[in-house]
Structure formats: C-alpha cells, structure tokens
Amino acid sequence: MGFLGIETEDLCIICGKKVGYTGFDCLDGQFCWTCYDKINKLCLNKSWERMTSAQIRKVVEDGVFYDHGELQGGDISEVTFDSLYICVKDMDRAISFYENLFGMKVSVKDDIYSVFELGSFRFGLFAFEKKGEEHSFGSSCVPSFTFADKTALMEKINSMDLDFPLTKINKNWVCEITDTEGNRIELTARAKSS
Ligand SMILES: [Zn+2]
Numbered sequence: 001m002g003f004l005g006i007e008t009e010d011l012c013i014i015c016g017k018k019v020g021y022t023g024f025d026c027l028d029g030q031f032c033w034t035c036y037d038k039i040n041k042l043c044l045n046k047s048w049e050r051m052t053s054a055q056i057r058k059v060v061e062d063g064v065f066y067d068h069g070e071l072q073g074g075d076i077s078e079v080t081f082d083s084l085y086i087c088v089k090d091m092d093r094a095i096s097f098y099e100n101l102f103g104m105k106v107s108v109k110d111d112i113y114s115v116f117e118l119g120s121f122r123f124g125l126f127a128f129e130k131k132g133e134e135h136s137f138g139s140s141c142v143p144s145f146t147f148a149d150k151t152a153l154m155e156k157i158n159s160m161d162l163d164f165p166l167t168k169i170n171k172n173w174v175c176e177i178t179d180t181e182g183n184r185i186e187l188t189a190r191a192k193s194s
Helices: 033-042 053-062 091-102 150-157
Strands: 008-011 018-020 024-026 029-031 080-087 113-118 121-126 141-147 164-169 172-178 184-190
Touching: 008 029, 024 033, 029 033, 029 053, 033 053, 080 184, 091 113, 091 121, 141 150, 150 164, 150 172, 150 184
Parallel strands: 080 121, 141 184
Antiparallel strands: 008 018, 024 029, 080 141, 113 121, 164 172, 172 184
16 A cells, blocks of 8 residues: 555454554554554544554444543543433333433333333333332432442442442342442443353
C-alpha cells in the first residue's frame, strides 16, 4: 500500500490477517491498518499502546471509548452495567406504560418482577409492596452492576455494610449497598449453573 514501515510476518491480533507494512503496536502484539480505523476511533490518545490485545478486543466488541488519561495503569474494568429496576405500585399499569413507551411487549411478565429486554440491557419493574419492602420514590431507581463471578463480588463487598444481604435469587447472587452519596445500588454476579 506504500505506507512507511517494516514488513512483518505477524498476524493482526484483532482480525488475524497479515499485518503487512503498516502494523500498530499494543502491549503484546500488532494490529493492521484496517483494524486501526476501528481501534483509533475508540482508543483516544493512542491508549491502545498501553493495552493488551485482549483489552483492545473488549473495547472494540463493547464499542466503548477509552482515554489514555482514564486507564489507570491499563486496567479495563470487568464490571458491566446491564440492568436496572424501578419500583412500581401497580404492575399491570406499569407494564402498559412501558410497553407503550418502548413499543414492545414485556419480555418476562410477573406479579413481582417483570423485565423488558432492551438490546442486551434488562430493565426491570419491581412491585416492592408485595415483598414488604419500603422505598421512597427519590431512590426508587436502583442501578445494578454485574461482577465477573461470586468470588469477585464477595471480595468487593467484604468490608461493606449491606442494605440487602447477599442472596441467591434464581440464577444470580444479589446484594444491595448505599453509595457514598446515599444512592442505593445493586451488585450482582451470575450463579454458576451446576
Ligand atoms: Zn486487523
């Protein structure tokens, strides 16, 4: 293609094709010019130079921006944000409202906890009064953060005060804490299927 560079037999760590003349270095390999287009849009300030190939692949898969200044030593979080629930007083009324808002049928309909699958995001409706819980509506939106596994979650909550103790609910381990600002948040991990 005529770009300056040393021809290499290395394969691109993203697409697997020959890097050719125009390789770009990350911590444990090179990627090609074609993949550079994708990576450069997502990795600001050439932050790929401080990433491993696995980290770069995750950035590209997730389509999330990474800025050199925010990497803190090259770590990329394994915590994902993929669901939240809001409290409702009347499940049927709430389902109708959100079915109308989203233009889709509810994915899981339940008296206690109903779910809308929004892409890969799960938006829940929780009939809190039926479980005898108390919520004020200033704090009725509870973001849920998913950890890699139960061990990672337990390490995280080891020294924390829990508002809701670690409990296995269906296929997930779930607990709740209050952040430094007074917001209730939920921390979860998938239970191993065995
Ligand atoms: Zn490539």
